Amino acid sequence: MASAILSFMGSLAILSGADKFLTKLIYHQKFRMNTFYLKHAALKGLTTDYINQENGIFRKLQTESFECCNGNYSPLSNIYEILIKLCTSFLGLFVFGSMLIQVHLGIIIFLIIITVISYYLNQKIIAWTAANNKERIGYQQRLHYINDISGDIRSAKDIRLYKIAVWFSDIYNTNMKGIADWYKRFTRKLLGIAVYDSSLAFLRESIVYFYLLYLIWNGQITVAEFVMYLSVVTNFSSWLGNIFSDLSSLNQINLKINYFRSYLEYPETFNRNNGVTNSVDDCPKEIELKNVSYRYEGANHNTLQNINLKINPGEHIAIVGLNGAGKTTLVKLLCGLIDPTEGQIFYDGIDIRKYNRTAFYRLFSAVFQQFSILPVTIAEIVSETTPENIDYNKVKRCLIVAGLWNKIEQLTNGVNSQFGKTIYDDGVEFSGGEIQKLLLARAMYKNAPVMLLDEPTAALDPIAESTLYGNYNQISFQKTTVFVSHRLASTSFCDRIILIENGKICEEGSHNELLKQNGTYRMLFETQAKYYKNNLDKTEVAE
Numbered sequence: 001m002a003s004a005i006l007s008f009m010g011s012l013a014i015l016s017g018a019d020k021f022l023t024k025l026i027y028h029q030k031f032r033m034n035t036f037y038l039k040h041a042a043l044k045g046l047t048t049d050y051i052n053q054e055n056g057i058f059r060k061l062q063t064e065s066f067e068c069c070n071g072n073y074s075p076l077s078n079i080y081e082i083l084i085k086l087c088t089s090f091l092g093l094f095v096f097g098s099m100l101i102q103v104h105l106g107i108i109i110f111l112i113i114i115t116v117i118s119y120y121l122n123q124k125i126i127a128w129t130a131a132n133n134k135e136r137i138g139y140q141q142r143l144h145y146i147n148d149i150s151g152d153i154r155s156a157k158d159i160r161l162y163k164i165a166v167w168f169s170d171i172y173n174t175n176m177k178g179i180a181d182w183y184k185r186f187t188r189k190l191l192g193i194a195v196y197d198s199s200l201a202f203l204r205e206s207i208v209y210f211y212l213l214y215l216i217w218n219g220q221i222t223v224a225e226f227v228m229y230l231s232v233v234t235n236f237s238s239w240l241g242n243i244f245s246d247l248s249s250l251n252q253i254n255l256k257i258n259y260f261r262s263y264l265e266y267p268e269t270f271n272r273n274n275g276v277t278n279s280v281d282d283c284p285k286e287i288e289l290k291n292v293s294y295r296y297e298g299a300n301h302n303t304l305q306n307i308n309l310k311i312n313p314g315e316h317i318a319i320v321g322l323n324g325a326g327k328t329t330l331v332k333l334l335c336g337l338i339d340p341t342e343g344q345i346f347y348d349g350i351d352i353r354k355y356n357r358t359a360f361y362r363l364f365s366a367v368f369q370q371f372s373i374l375p376v377t378i379a380e381i382v383s384e385t386t387p388e389n390i391d392y393n394k395v396k397r398c399l400i401v402a403g404l405w406n407k408i409e410q411l412t413n414g415v416n417s418q419f420g421k422t423i424y425d426d427g428v429e430f431s432g433g434e435i436q437k438l439l440l441a442r443a444m445y446k447n448a449p450v451m452l453l454d455e456p457t458a459a460l461d462p463i464a465e466s467t468l469y470g471n472y473n474q475i476s477f478q479k480t481t482v483f484v485s486h487r488l489a490s491t492s493f494c495d496r497i498i499l500i501e502n503g504k505i506c507e508e509g510s511h512n513e514l515l516k517q518n519g520t521y522r523m524l525f526e527t528q529a530k531y532y533k534n535n536l537d538k539t540e541v542a543e
């Protein structure tokens with residue numbers, strides 16, 4: 001008897017020690033695995049085809065994937081812990097099972113049946129949670145959004161001027177109430193299952209208890225053994241229950257890993273590791289669009305429809321049109337951020353799908369309306385390279401032509417000043433127009449053969465704008481340029497103006513040719529000119 005009790009106590013100590021030791025041992029491994037997969041998730045996001053980033057399904061998978069490996073309690077880091085728990089549970093099951101088998105095999109079978117029933121009862125909670133999770137996540141997303149935006153400097157002005165705080169506070173309360181209701185329903189479900197679960201545990205304990213009493217009655221075990229076996233039964237049931245719940249957790253993690261895998265394996269359609277590179281040099285080549293149409297994912301009509309356009313090497317093109325006409329979409333097509341849904345685009349006579357896309361991007365310097373600037377030094381932003389590789393004279397030249405040098409000169413650290421205060425307390429903040437000049441300097445530094453400027457002057461003051469037009473020849477020297485603008489007068493220095501209307505090229509020619517056509521361009525131009533002229537006339541009359 002003493003040996004049985006000793007082996008019982010020893011097994012308990014070994015199992016709990018093994019569990020603690022292994023859990024500590026994997027701590028470092030968990031961290032390594034998290035960072036490894038986080039890096040892959042980030043790399044996929046950074047390098048995936050641009051079109052994937054515009055795709056709702058991809059973005060959802062991306063969010064799920066980051067959640068899967070972010071933090072010490074993420075599903076991926078739990079794998080190790082669960083596997084260790086499973087090992088110790090199996091060991092415990094084996095140790096206590098071998099003790100119980102000496103009493104009666106039927107007890108083991110009975111305990112397994114009770115545990116399986118309890119497991120299926122608990123599966124009901126998991127199924128309920130899965131079915132109602134979308135609702136809970138919705139509340140949480142809205143609450144997170146408000147939490148995030150409350151500290152976002154970009155929204156701070158609108159929040160104050162449009163009384164958004166009051167509005168958001170109502171939304172906050174509604175969602176807090178929604179989530180509290182959700183947890184109330186969840187708890188009710190949990191309690192319902194807990195009643196059944198406790199009844200099962202009671203049934204289990206009673207039957208085993210009476211059976212062991214019966215054995216004492218018959219003189220088959222002593223009172224001391226009775227007490228020990230009671231404890232063995234509880235331990236056996238607990239290890240068995242752990243195994244079932246760990247297997248269920250592994251199953252759920254498996255689902256999340258499937259999301260992660262779908263994200264990492266999300267199809268990439270652009271040529272990356274192979275493809276043509278021989279036309280990618282400093283010399284601009286002919287660009288031709290043949291019957292190009294483009295439809296955004298989920299849209300019910302084409303944004304661009306059957307575009308045919310040839311841009312000669314070194315030609316300066318202006319693209320004009322009303323809001324939503326498709327100008328930016330055309331620019332994205334030209335530089336290969338998106339591929340036509342119909343038709344083909346050729347660069348130097350070769351379909352751009354055949355190019356190595358990474359090399360192809362070297363052909364373009366672009367300034368988009370939506371920009372991204374990293375919190376690094378001004379020189380690093382302009383040169384897009386590390387400090388040891390920066391050509392500081394070139395940085396200066398580009399900043400002068402972009403009209404930003406006077407501002408940079410006044411900064412204590414000049415071009416080595418950090419941009420923005422998101423990371424550096426002493427970072428410098430720029431106005432909208434100054435940011436646009438910085439982006440222009442960056443585009444010039446890249447010195448690519450094709451320059452794409454999508455409304456580069458929208459935020460510039462009249463003098464800065466006029467200086468830019470004056471410098472345009474210098475900026476665009478020996479380059480093909482595509483200049484998108486709503487200021488029609490500014491397009492007159494371009495060789496050719498393309499007017500896009502309803503996704504099609506409606507008018508094409510020089511400024512004077514388009515005025516003579518008496519069409520939409522003339523109407524738009526006169527509408528804009530009239531505004532300036534009328535104001536000027538009024539001022540002169542007043543004088």
Ligand SMILES: Nc1ncnc2c1ncn2[C@@H]1O[C@H](COP(=O)(O)OP(=O)(O)OP(=O)(O)O)[C@@H](O)[C@H]1O
Pocket residue numbers: 054296297299303321322323324325326327328329330
């Ligand atoms: N990522 C997108 N997903 C779905 N539709 C889009 C997307 N981007 C643009 N669109 C749609 O395509 C149309 C053309 O957009 P685009 O940005 O090309 O117009 P634009 O001529 O540059 O307009 P603006 O002068 O206002 O800048 C718009 O009606 C817009 O709703």
